[in-house]
Amino acid sequence: MRISLNxxxxxxxxxxxxxxxxxxxxxxxxxxxxxxxxxxxxxxxVVGRVIDCQPHPNADKLRVCEVNIDNSQVCQKGACxxxx
Numbered sequence: 001m002r003i004s005l006n007x008x009x010x011x012x013x014x015x016x017x018x019x020x021x022x023x024x025x026x027x028x029x030x031x032x033x034x035x036x037x038x039x040x041x042x043x044x045x046v047v048g049r050v051i052d053c054q055p056h057p058n059a060d061k062l063r064v065c066e067v068n069i070d071n072s073q074v075c076q077k078g079a080c081x082x083x084x
Contacts, residue, residue, distance in 0.1 A: 002036075048074070 005018055014021060022032040048069035056062035056077060067074045 046070075 005014075005021070008014060016024065018035050022035055026032050046069055048067040050065050051068050051073070052066040053063050054065075056064050061079050062077055063080065065076045065078065065080070067076055
């Protein structure tokens, strides 16, 4: 069973690190298989804002989008149907 540390903290006042909590639970008779650091799940993900999106001049199903990522303008080509 997976248990979120944040969910557990809503129910119980926990000041232990995840490793200390795992050790304490193991000593109490509960098996802790592993600890997942979910903050690393989004490594490499970049958030940007679509500034402009126009039909591609040479392709019917593609669009050319201007995206602002960290104050840098980037031009992307893609077939995203949600970009209008």
